[in-house]
Each structure stands twice: as C-alpha cells, then as structure tokens.
Amino acid sequence: LAKTTQPISMDSYEGQEVNITCSHNNIATNDYITWYQQFPSQGPRFIIQGYKTKVTNEVASLFIPADRKSSTLSLPRVSLSDTAVYYCLVGGPNTDKLIFGTGTRLQVFP
Amino acid sequence: GAVVSQHPSRVICKSGTSVKIECRSLDFQATTMFWYRQFPKQSLMLMATSNEGSKATYEQGVEKDKFLINHASLTLSTLTVTSAHPEDSSFYICSAGTSGVKPGNTQYFGPGTRLTVL
Numbered sequence: 001l002a003k004t005t006q007p008i009s010m011d012s013y014e015g016q017e018v019n020i021t022c023s024h025n026n027i028a029t030n031d032y033i034t035w036y037q038q039f040p041s042q043g044p045r046f047i048i049q050g051y052k053t054k055v056t057n058e059v060a061s062l063f064i065p066a067d068r069k070s071s072t073l074s075l076p077r078v079s080l081s082d083t084a085v086y087y088c089l090v091g092g093p094n095t096d097k098l099i100f101g102t103g104t105r106l107q108v109f110p
Numbered sequence: 111g112a113v114v115s116q117h118p119s120r121v122i123c124k125s126g127t128s129v130k131i132e133c134r135s136l137d138f139q140a141t142t143m144f145w146y147r148q149f150p151k152q153s154l155m156l157m158a159t160s161n162e163g164s165k166a167t168y169e170q171g172v173e174k175d176k177f178l179i180n181h182a183s184l185t186l187s188t189l190t191v192t193s194a195h196p197e198d199s200s201f202y203i204c205s206a207g208t209s210g211v212k213p214g215n216t217q218y219f220g221p222g223t224r225l226t227v228l
Contacts, residue, residue, distance in 0.1 A: 046216060049216060099156060
C-alpha cells in the first residue's frame with residue numbers, strides 16, 4: 001500500500017485558490033489517487049479521483065504529473081465552508097484497503 | 111448516489127455493556143465494507159475489512175473478539191463493541207467499496223457514530 005505525505009496544515013483567505021500537494025513516491029501501476037474532505041464529527045466526503053494528467057469536477061481539480069509520484073488538489077476560490085481536513089489516498093482496483101495519512105488541515109480566514 | 115448510512119449516530123453506554131453499530135449502503139450493493147476508528151484530532155485508523163458472507167479481516171492490533179463484525183448482506187455490516195470500556199470511546203466510521211462501479215477504487219463513507227463509554 002502506497003504511503004502518502006501531505007502538509008499538516010495550510011491557511012488561506014476567502015476567494016483565494018488553494019493547492020494541496022500530496023507525495024506518493026511508491027504508487028503502483030494500478031493505483032488511483034483519491035481525495036476526501038472531512039469536517040469535524042463527520043465521515044470523509046469524496047472530492048475527486050484521478051489516475052493521470054488532470055481531472056476536473058464541479059468542486060476541484062486534480063493535477064497528476066507524468067511520473068504520478070505526487071498529485072495536487074486545487075480548490076478554486078475557497079470559502080469559509082472549505083475549512084476542513086483533506087486526505088489524499090492511493091489504491092488500486094484490486095486493493096480495496098485504504099490507509100489514511102495525517103491529512104492536511106485547511107483553515108480559511110475571512 | 112453512493113450513500114452510506116450509520117445507526118446510531120451517537121450512543122452513550124455504561125462500562126461493560128455491548129454496543130452494536132450498523133452500516134448500510136442505501137443505493138448500491140457493497141461486497142466489501144470497512145470499519146475505521148478516529149480519535150480527536152487524529153486521522154482515521156482502519157480496524158477491519160468486512161466481506162459479505164465471510165469472516166472479517168482485522169488490522170494488526172485490533173482485537174477481533176472485542177470488535178465483532180458481521181456482514182450478512184450486500185447492504186449491511188455491523189460492528190459490535192463487546193464489553194465496552196472508556197478507552198473504547200471514539201468516533202467509529204464505516205465505508206463501502208464500490209469497486210467495479212467507478213474507475214479505480216472508490217469508498218463512500220458513513221456519517222460516523224460517536225461512542226461514549228462511561
């Protein structure tokens with residue numbers, strides 16, 4: 001199972017773009033990269049998933065370089081409600097188990 | 111789509127009693143469900159993998175006789191904390207795997223159950 005490394009915390013202001021980078025140096029060929037958001041006393045919420053290059057949905061973008069050893073979650077124009085912990089995980093279609101790292105605690109200020 | 115529920119959301123019990131937590135996939139079938147525990151200000155810790163119709167696989171350090179897991183159907187898994195003690199107080203979260211439905215391996219998480227043992 002690939003181990004991920006993320007910054008422990010980040011601060012931002014409302015309206016700014018936030019980029020959270022995750023390192024996963026030993027990612028396997030079959031592994032996908034998935035990001036989750038968690039608010040206090042709630043279960044993690046799926047944000048976005050990708051395998052390579054760039055993926056975009058209505059809430060975020062995910063950038064994955066060619067070597068796939070890292071990925072960057074981009075949150076456009078954050079608001080106060082984006083204050084949460086963000087987890088990066090890697091896992092493949094035949095590996096159901098996901099191991100959570102420390103996550104990144106994002107604090108958005110007005 | 112891909113909604114997972116948990117019941118109860120919050121439970122308070124006396125030391126020595128047993129508590130059962132249910133995890134349901136509401137709009138999809140989940141052959142695999144997972145149970146996590148989370149202490150305040152910490153990350154989620156995987157406790158066990160629950161497969162429908164077979165015994166659960168426990169992570170190292172998790173007592174299988176204390177945390178009983180049953181996955182009797184494709185939409186329901188239960189976690190029973192037996193003879194609970196104050197140190198078992200925690201936030202318990204389940205997830206259901208949708209491998210094969212989406213590309214990759216996507217897990218959808220329940221809202222969690224706050225267990226407080228007095």
